Amino acid sequence: MSSSRISIRKEQRPPKLIDEEGRRVDGRRPDELRPVKIEVGVLKNADGSAYIELGRNKIIAAVYGPKELHPKHLALPDRAVLYCRYHMVPFSVTERKSPAPSRREIELSKVIREALEPALFLEYFPRTEIDLFIEVLQADGGTRTAGITAASVALADAGIPMRDLVAAIAVGKVEGQIVLDLCDIEDKYGEGDMPVAMMPSLGQITLLQADGVYTPEEVKKALELAKKGIMKIYEVQREALKKKYIELKKEVEEEYGKK
């Protein structure tokens, strides 16, 4: 019984992840991103917040602080503590995900924290805490990188001094080809997934993970491709941060112009 079920699943495997014309399962080219949209200041209670849509991924990030840290013995004498929680809501995937933090989510929280810490001037606020919450509303592959992208925008929106925004994207290997921005199916059935986070204007990598097997040339090509994707995402991040204030400026100028 159970073995037949497994065989059914195997048959459901998409026959081809890349077709004869070089198009991927969702019609993209190997070096094409999914559509990105970032909104800033979506949560009024939070000191900073951001919402990102990357294809079918929908993620909210909220930042509180710097604030007094409790319990006090956890405080660091020379810098702020960045507390990070990555979480997927139960309805974010087709089969209900238990709301309790899973092993994977705890690990991703740590990985995301370490990807963002180098960008922050934590030493400006000793003995304090900065809370960062990343809530995945809908997942479709690449949530950790989209989460990092949204989180760094939320941190900037909170007015926390940063060396640079952190932009992130996954690259991977699908049917022997290096492709940009894996979707869920490619992540599951492809040969490898490599999430990369960068501080683009400083040219520094803050996160690099990989599963799968790559030749040195493939790694080089993957990083090159990731950098290209990151530059595009970085531009969206910057525009989103400015938009909030530019829109208000237009509104005020119009109102004032009428009088």
Add this chain to the structure above:
Amino acid sequence: MVLYFSQREIVVPGQLLAKGPYKPGNNVFNVGQNIYSTVVGLAELKNNTINVIPLKRTYVPSPGDLVIGKIINVGVTSWQVDIASPYTAILQASDAFLKPIDVTKEDLRKYFDVGDYIIAKVLTFDRTRDPLLTVKEAGCGRIDKGVVVEINPSKVPRIIGRKGSMISLIKSKLNVEIVVGKNGRIWVYSKNPKAEEFTVRIIKKIEREAHISGLTNRIKKMLEEVRLSE
């Protein structure tokens, strides 16, 4: 010597502002001769120094700052004061009275109780210990009339204006008393409750539109249009 921004342009963290022998000022950092912004704010070049005026900021106390605090706890010899900062301030009884009092016989609640707002000055703060306040100086003490408004501390310089121009404009037009704390709390008092209410609205407007040029003119217009019946 290359500049990558126009005066008072909105910039974001990590944005390259200039290359060359410029001096890095506030809210920027440099890698060699490249100067980058660290916050979302308005970039400015003044006397060869590049500054970014932040649009949002966390208040970090500094000795000598006038702040408005809220009492959150009363101890035997001191008060704990919330000063809208990640650091809770402490007001010691010895810094509260000109004449020393005998704390073994008196209850400090008589002077400042939980929930009271006080105007105080930061005595010391070195980031390793919580800041100490004093209310011994002129103009300090408990607030027992008027209202306290809270804004982001990054907008405090705009409330005050160049050499106090904005605040004196509001004070003279509306006949209100205003004390601006460096931590973004502002005390407003007037005998006319309508003037008080209107001042609060003006302060909120300044906070919202601080980054848009022509602010003083807009505020002037608003002040001229208003009719406050006694």
